[in-house]
Amino acid sequence: MGRRPNDPENSRFASLVLLLVALFSCVFVYAVVSILLNPNVNSQNSSFQYLEAMASGDLGERKGECCRGIENLELWGPAVKWGSEFKFNSSVECCQACKTMCSGNDGPCLCDTWVFCGNKEACGSRFGECWLKKQKDTLAPDRQEAGETVSWTSGLIFGKGEGIVEMETKYGTLHIKLFPDCAPYSVAYILELLTLRHCAGCQIDRAESRGKYWDSEGNHIKDAPFGPPFALIQGTLEAQGTPFKKIPTEARPTIRRGSVAWIGSGPEFFISLANHEEWKNSYTVFGSVLPEDMEIAEKITQLPTKSDVWSNINVSVLQKPVPLVMRRMKRSLGDLNTNVKSD
Template sequence: MNFRTLRSVVFLASYVSLLILWHTVLGTFFASRSPQQQKDDVQVDGYSESLRSGVVISGRNIFPRAQHNNTTGLSPEGRQGELLAAREQPCSLCARAILDAGELGVIRLHLRPEWCNASRAYVLDVAHAAGSGSQIYRLEPGFLIQGRLTGHGVRKLHKTARAPKVMERGEVGWAGGGAGPDFFIYLGDGPAGWLGTPHDGTVFAEVADEESMETARRVSLLPVRPTPPGQMHLLRSPLPIAVREWPYPTSPPRARLSLRILKAAGVSLDAGSTECAEDCHAQLRTELHGAVVRWGSDHLFNTSAECCEACKRHPRCDVWVHCSRESRCKGAYRQCWLKREPAIWNSTGLLVGSSDRWTSGTLTSPPLDHPSGAGISLPSPSEHDLALHVGRPVAVAEGAARGRSTASTDGACDGGPLRCAEAVTLRLRLRWRGAPRAAKRLWAALQENRLCAHADCFIHKVVRASESWGSDALPDGLNVTSRWPAGAALVDGTMGDAGAPSDVGASVAVEPNPTTVRRGSVAWTSAGARTGDGPNFFVALADHPQLGLSHTVWADVVRADLQLLNDLEVDDKPLPFTVTPRASHLV
């Protein structure tokens, strides 16, 4: 064998060895990943990542899709079980992260793709990077902490979407109106309206629970350098933090509404403020502005109703502001400020329900469709747009008369995964101006016979409010002995496949008009849900000021139907429902 032949044999043997080694490496890699994980490698906003949620991506729709035909070979019971299981999964873009501050504790975060998907992807890349230079370097005690999120090899963002929302307690945004890597966590008790309404920068995450908020508060109290008044408080040495992904549990809990953070701290129902006359147009937990015509420091009344009457007697007053909560008002307790602002409802940037102590009102009636929700009252039966028929789905007169399809769950009830009951009808009025995105999506699905067409709409849970709900006599908090027991005074449900948005991550998916959650409000769920843009929803059985302004309220229940909702019984099996439009709306 000559030298050239020997060299060729050696080269061929080396090449075969490399192929065998490469095949072994690839086999080991793919053996460690499920077939679904192997298919879920996608590009999101320029970031390559592997989705771990086990959901199918179809076009731009990123929600779990159960099969809706008989090709699955599943019985009706099996198909219903599949739908219920899919509902419990987070969306493919949903993610969570942890900021580990060592001995001080950890800060758990929900990353919100509908607020800014590019930022969500960036934080995950930092969490997966081999090395990290992440740190906290600025503190404003009890108010905010600021730092930097960086990872080895992770490229910086240059432009981020800005959700049209006000920043609230526990939310995370990029500092200075930029696109990172400097970030801050807002620790104030209520909405940060002074940062803009909507917020002037990018908000991309929220703290997940009060334990994490306590960690952030401890960090904010660390010693800082001597600082002249009006300048930033900087740590003597930056605090290193480790960033890692916080995986979802393999079996997500069914309790989707167990909120673990107060979006507004220190609030209560302030029952005394509800005694105002109808023409006072009282706005609870609200401070309205205007030119002062009577100073409140020496103008004292025991109730908001008395303050309103004082405004009526004053020749120039059309706005009144009163502080009736002694525990929060302190030196301002009983103060009644009289103001003048004839064009107050011309402003679309008003925040209603964002104060922890003031109650305000106007002598002019707020428009019903004002973006702040100030003019909203529970609708009458003649004002409803659509009806939810809860119980065993049966053809209802106004739907059947127009050929509307109604879902059937025969075989899935009682003996299957659903519990059927005598049908109860709940009527809703959509908020066409306050939540146009949701209203248009649901209305289109209803007109096209897609809403609940596959028996995938359910009432999952009903938890009534206790007599002490929101009482100032109870400590502020979310446990069972506190003012706001987590998950209480709510009805939990889902609008099914057709109620889900199709473009979360492709664009900012936030309604532009933040409003409070009141008794009878219907809103998308955000705590632990797929996204805050549907299809999971809740109905409030009482006022929820502790939820702040971050939930999209897209409808209101007809006043006469609220008691029916409160009387619903849901045990371990969800109640199905169908949806029909009001007869006069049918074309």
């Protein structure tokens, strides 16, 4: 049976509804004001979500490839899980166990290093041990030993906001998020470059714009050709006087705008200005430029170039190569302008 409009219980119900509406309005206003006063918070998370997606494979990586390590290497550091009591059948499972301790949004990773003993003959009773560790400095991990006699496989995990290095040029600094779980050997080489004061010979020497074939977000225009120009900047990361060891083939996701990848086994590399699905899985990707820094790469493509032919392909070569240096990040994450949208 329905209640009368002047029924006291109905009045109490109406008052409760009004109270809830008022509370909701206050929360909504607070949220809007917070965004207006600190616009970088959501955009920064958006930027990191984009990069984490690229690292984890959500943007085209073949499943399971982004849990790789370096064989015959034992990384040191304080243990957060003791391998003698923590065993798995594969290094991938060990890696994933570390990743589960590095998936939150409320601070640094609890685990950033995993060490696995996977050679039954060499490991003996230690076979399957999975040691999870925490480095003091993930860009300079503590190495215990390396070489053919070492039975351990080790890998690094960089959490949100971690593992970002600077590629410094006279036209601006590109911040690059490294993917050690996808390309551990590549990242190990980049970490070596960070120890050099100078990187004589490291440079960008090819620059090609998106032309009219890709939009500003890197999407290919329907029915347009795929180049030239090929929407990329290309160079080399080989320091003079430092022997370069060829990088083995590692994870090869679909190239996206911002992807940093080797050409062959290196040291030649490129940064893509567009999504290149037509290239399939052809290149080892070891990092990605933060989206807000892509305007610097675009700026480099506007520099004077000259035509040349490389391996029967018409290319645009910079008249004056752009020197670059790989450095540790100088600015804090709060200083980075991440006012962008993620995919």
